[in-house]
Amino acid sequence: MASAYAESSPLISSDHVKAAVTEFARGFNHSYYLPLHLAILKGDWKSTRAFLDNDPSALTAKVTVNGRTALHVAAVGTQWKIVEKLMKNMPTNILTELDFMGCTCLHYVAMSEKVNDEKKLVAKNTSVTQVTDFKGFTPLIYSLTSTRHRDMVWYLLTNTTDERPGCPFSGPSASQLVALLTASGFHDITMHLLQRYPGLATISDSNGSIILNVLSKLPSHFPSGNTYVPPTIFFYKHAPVELELLPNDPHSGKIISNLLQHFFAHWKSIRDAKLTHLSAVRLTEFVFSQASAMNDYQFYESFVSADIIFNATSSGIVEILSICFQFFPELVWTHIPNEGYLIQIAIKNRQEKVIRLLSEMPIICKLLVLAIDESNNTTSHLAARVCSNNKSTLGAALQVERDSQWLQEVEKLNHPFHKVVKNKNGKTAREVFIEEHKPMVEEGNNWIRDRSNGCMLVATLIATITFAAAITVPGGNNQEKGIPIFLLHKKFTVFIVSDAIAFYCSMASLMNLLPETKGPINEEGIQTELVIRLKLGLYYLLIALVATTIAFAAALSMLLEKRFKFSIVYISSLACLPLHYATSVLYPNLRRIKLLQSIAAFV
Template sequence: MASAYAESSPLISSDGVKAAVSEFARGFNHSYYLPLHLAILKGDWESTEAFLDNDPRALTAKVTVHGRTALHVAAVGAQWNLVEKLVEYMPANMLTELDFMGCTCLHYVAMGESVNAVKALVAKNPSVTQVTDFKGFTPLIYSLTSTRHRDMVWYLLMNTTDERPGCPFSGPSASQLVALLTASGFHDITMHLLQRYPDLATISDSNGSIILNVLSKLPSHFPSGNTYTNNFDYKLAPVELELSPNQPYCGNITWNAFQYCFGSSMKRVRDAKLRHLSAVRLTEFVFSQASAMNDYQFYESFVSADIIFNATSSGIVEILRICFQFFPDLVWTHIPNEGYVIQIAIKNRQEKVIRLLSKMPIICKLLVLAIDESNNTTSHLAARFSSNNKSTLGAAFQVERELQWFQEVEKLDHPLHKDVKNSDGKTAREVFIEEHKQLVEEGNNWVKDRSNACMLVATLIATITFAAAITVPGGNNQDKGIPIFLLQKKFDLFIVSDVIAFFYSMGSLLMFLPKSNGPKTQKGFANILTFRLKLGLYFLLFALVATTIAFTAALSMLLEKRFKFSIISISIFACIPIIYATGLRYPNLRRIKLL
């Protein structure tokens, strides 16, 4: 049998597979089994059952040239209902049968999302989870290489043991299992596995710790790699780190109410928080296990320079904080052509990492003073511009951001370094000016385009509000020229909102009026952004909101006699764009503070 061959020869080449298929195909009756094959792929149980009743041997026979049984075919075709039905008739020993690709039926089922089909196979033959393919991989590894279905991984992990022939948690495939499990983001499942088999926490290769190496490339799996961690829903989400696969999840009353109203979106928030906290916990466990080895040479290679570089350049402060907590000397790690941790953080604009290092003031000052092989100071590194750091807000705001960053790093650096020239004979400020020339030019064009568009809107608002002030709702008294609705409170709201909209739109126009020459320096750009562009955008926002309020008040005055609740209905509709507009994230860049 193929399964017996796999135990004696766990590895087989692709040429060997082709040879086995070719030899089997010579005597294979393709036309006979074709109706059965097609019926299974279509999910047609009646035709499948009729064929098997007519020929019971077909249940255990190889019905394809790849040596697959009917159960294999159903699994490959993702016909999970047929898998469950065929298992009832299939002998238990046949569930461990391998096809010519080296896979059991469970290997294929594990790549899907039907946990019920897996449960049916395991109930029939519990040892099926231990069978490996020709490369020594169990179905558990297959579940991590395809859809990465959480419930599927949990179930297979709980029903797979570290026994021969695979020895998935201590054998040759253990490193790949750990890497795949960590990359999948199921860090709570990884923690569960490491608590059962602590030696997996310190498994490593030529690149150092396998788990840390994978985690250092996944910034989104940590709180520091996400901006929404300060949101109310994220803070409210309850997380049980000790939750087992068979334990039902129960949140608090408030959270359950939110989840009932918003459904899957709130579940994604909770899952993200669970992943973040589990990643931190996993990192702590790995470092604690490594520190228990009490071997400096071991953990020096265990936490490789690549891991330090990846975590620093991606801004994963959690890995760095825990790393320096267990191995303080690693803060002095120097990476060729990149520098120390603080130099890498500066080049990649990772202010969170610099804040972490600033909690070690003496070490931070010593690292900042380092000069590289090209005589570049820390300020020189901050002066460089990288296209990877471009802001999504536009070139003009990027100039301000770059200037803020350079000024803050200058404060960290020694004052004497301002006059230090690198191997190209340039000071840090000269490098900054030269490298940002193109960005300043792009910023000029960007400001001009945005200003023209905003001026058009501001002009329209000013024109409309001016006309509305002259031709007020309801008209004027022909004898005295006084507005008919003058004594109504709604008229007060209308006229005040109209005046505010007019003056703010005029103020916005003044801010957006083009100068004869745009700024040619980075400092000039910062002034424009602070005092003209940002102020103009906010003036325009206020004018839009005030115009909407004025229109609502005017319309309610005209319709109140015919529609009694006009003010309520109109106000509800008017609130929608106002709330959206006031919630917009207008360019209001936070001032960078590294200390």
């Protein structure tokens, strides 16, 4: 009965399904098919074959109250070996049979990662990819709603056509297909689909463009939404990526890249990330180009909705904004109710990259900066507020200081008169800042002292160890002259220099981290001198830790090189771990300083 429904129409009401299930259940012999059902779920092929040999009709019969055949049961139970064996003897027309959930066997296989079983099903009956469930969804959509396995999606996409009854690329389910495919991050596959069916690029709903709406909520899928430390940046820039899909290999690339991918798992993740980023940018360009070709102002005014602009601005996706302004320059003046103009949204959400993009249009940027909202808030007032989306993981004190620096940079962009402008509550930007940051100030001052005490303990330990290591050097001293035995050894020079650096840096860290109960307090309530001392102490301590690691590696390699010839290679490799961590700690701060400097340079 379910197959008859599928032939007449892909859309079946729930009442019809309930009626069919009730009618079927009245005459269904549950106890007869229960042994077959349990044998399949357990993966017991011997018992399954014995039952089918005794009753060959059970191969095509509905063996559950949900109207599932033996093949359905094996697929739902993820018994892939039984699926393969049943499929060999299964008539081709049974592969398109729907259960009372509206699914074929391929619908369930599409929710797994068994691409080989999927290919065998399609090879036995090529029309199975076109069969839809009661909602009009093909197996392609099912593959996107479950595991989102790339190879599974690619194979189904290339083996599904836009034919009746489902019409997956032009029918009612096309919008859901595009949304799911974009959300899955397979932007290169989406581009392949849009090139075949360009009309899908301009599908929209009440929220505007479906594709742009999804992309604007995925900042990590764009280059601007990711920050890499220097070692990773090198690999990211030099990772070769093929944006054009080949029929049999969606991950096609160069031989060297494939070899690196085989030996270094991290290389593959970097390459996949770069592919996602470049494909997302290319997809965005294609969607905007298709929209601009419509030559209908009312269309693209609703197509690029305020929600899309807001999401891209608040998330800092400058690629979407940059491409948007290339095709529709007037959208830079977009004003969103209760949020303001783009620069106001960027300031509230601490999006330096968006401000830098707007600063490339100097006159427009200056006009937007001078805008005042309905509550008489200037852009400085907006910068003074606490940003809930940009909390620092380094502590409340550093967050307050960072917010203060942000306010100072925005004040440089703003007109000097706006420093004394009061909002509807009668407060200036600085007064707003002090009021909103009060809870963080007390927490910040306590945090500084707690971290200082903890770091002092580590610095004291390093100073003690390095002082003792300088006196009792590796290998000992000459008994007659008291000179170190390894004095002329090259590795000894590395050891003693690193040890000295570690000792002096740990002492410098101690001097900066000495507890100070009092210090000059700025207008926000944070003890500025303590913040500066804590930062210097942390940097000195970081250098001391790295130098201690190098000194230890040099000493160990001197002692072991005669017995273990390649000890220096393994020891040096392990010593690189603290160096990598030090880089990952320092680089984000340096990057943020550069961004703030670029904003200041605009003035």
